[in-house]
Amino acid sequence: MTIAPTPNYDDALAAPTVTRMTDIVMSEHLNHRGTLFGGVALSMMDRSAFVAATRHSRQTVVTVGVDEVDYVAPVHIGEIVEVLAEVTATGRTSMTIDVTMIAEVLLSGERRLCGTGRFVFVAIGADDRPVRVPQVVPKGA
Numbered sequence: 001m002t003i004a005p006t007p008n009y010d011d012a013l014a015a016p017t018v019t020r021m022t023d024i025v026m027s028e029h030l031n032h033r034g035t036l037f038g039g040v041a042l043s044m045m046d047r048s049a050f051v052a053a054t055r056h057s058r059q060t061v062v063t064v065g066v067d068e069v070d071y072v073a074p075v076h077i078g079e080i081v082e083v084l085a086e087v088t089a090t091g092r093t094s095m096t097i098d099v100t101m102i103a104e105v106l107l108s109g110e111r112r113l114c115g116t117g118r119f120v121f122v123a124i125g126a127d128d129r130p131v132r133v134p135q136v137v138p139k140g141a
């Protein structure tokens, strides 16, 4: 028997403008204080930004810069961590991706802002040189 698609199947097939990556914080993600290690959080942000940049450009993309990352509150073991990434600006071959990291308490559902970051990706061709990317449509345009 084939399992029926979820009720929101059509929404799931639509191209997302915001990339959301969701995970659960486990012991292997922790620092010595028992909260999410900054390097792991950075990796989650970079991965999420990578997916957003790839979805926007449909090219091979590489990280060229991390403009700013702020960790504003710790994420605790056993919490859900959700990383949202969105292409907010484009140059000729570069894309700026703003990233937001949210923690969610498993049983209460309480959500809080834990981090933000701004990443720059460049699209590259088969020769590893930069190639043009589609321009982002500014919000409200």
Ligand SMILES: CC(C)(COP(=O)(O)OP(=O)(O)OC[C@H]1O[C@@H](n2cnc3c(N)ncnc32)[C@H](O)[C@@H]1OP(=O)(O)O)[C@@H](O)C(=O)NCCC(=O)NCCS
Binding pocket: 062, 063, 064, 065, 066, 090, 091, 092, 093, 094, 095, 120, 122, 124, 128, 129, 130
């Ligand atoms: C991506 C790469 C091919 C670009 O080469 P380059 O010679 O710097 O190319 P350019 O000078 O033409 O710059 C290309 C674009 O990147 C932007 N850029 C380059 N370095 C940047 C940085 N540190 N921060 C922000 N933007 C940067 C430029 O402004 C330009 O943007 P635009 O085309 O939108 O105007 C090269 O830097 C590279 O291979 N980097 C390593 C990437 C990598 O391995 N990442 C994994 C993490 S280690």
